[in-house]
Amino acid sequence: MEKLQQRVKEDGVVIDGGILKVDSFLNHQIDPELMYEVGETIYNKYKDEGITKVLTIEASGIAPAIMTALKFKVPCLFAKKSVPSTLTEEVYHTDIHSYTKNKTSHVVVSKRFLSENDRVVIIDDFLANGEAALGLYNLVQQAGATCVGVGIVVEKSFQSGKQRLLDAGLDVTSLCEIAALDNGKVTLVGEGEL
């Protein structure tokens, strides 16, 4: 997705430890038209697959996921990192570790909203080690549902996440693939090649 790739190159900031800061358009301040185009692109990839639900995790996954769900005209379900007082029934749950935050979250979705009849697209803002996407896939499997594909806004292709998802048999659609974050510079996959 060219507009997204340009935006990552222009507005992404590389900070210490190979962390990419994209908080001007993705995970603090959000560009809604860019997110709409993200949703459209994921929709075009999986539109003939009978998708019934879009699954993500709070909070930064919600914007791209709701736009994807809008295009599919299906519900968007977001996994919660804490169990709210209003969630009084049975849940599917798993643990997801964030290396960036150095924190493990116990995430849940209500059993009411995911069933064996569901055909799910998983959406997340980042793919690095694959922890979040694999955790969401675990929830899909617990429900006996089918994961048709995983849509990622920004993939750090130099980390292990993509391969781990492929090894799990998942179809992965990444809209911006980052080859390296060296010397304060974002290099995209394929960039600079002849």
Add this chain to the structure above:
Amino acid sequence: MEKLQQRVKEDGVVIDGGILKVDSFLNHQIDPELMYEVGETIYNKYKDEGITKVLTIEASGIAPAIMTALKFKVPCLFAKKSVPSTLTEEVYHTDIHSYTKNKTSHVVVSKRFLSENDRVVIIDDFLANGEAALGLYNLVQQAGATCVGVGIVVEKSFQSGKQRLLDAGLDVTSLCEIAALDNGKVTLVGEGEL
């Protein structure tokens, strides 16, 4: 907003202590088309006001806020309940207490994304005691920005939040106003009157 009001009546579940559970379409599973209509309605209310930014708080505010921002073609900024490692610069911050969760969150927005030139619409999923909306208004004031209005998906009109926002001089647009949650039943404002 009639479709929203119907949905709250039909799918809202009243649980102990006057808590309304709307997690089938608003704050766990989300109906994207309903959220789009929420955004459209808020847009129609403030479209001539020169809005430059939509402000909300993670996580349940993001879906209605991003749809509102999509209509306005302006950025959506969400206040964070924890300070991420990528947020290395100065922030505006305040404390917001949730009575439902019985928890006080320290919320922040980066100073880069809110300035005295901004004309802001604040969006949240619920208005009860007004803590979240007033906390967001506090952030807007710290930035010297202007709060043009507050858009609320579901207002509990029997609690003090609406009056507190009006007392602060804010314009409030609530799309579904709930008069009572007694005996397990949702009663809307104006419902049953001649």
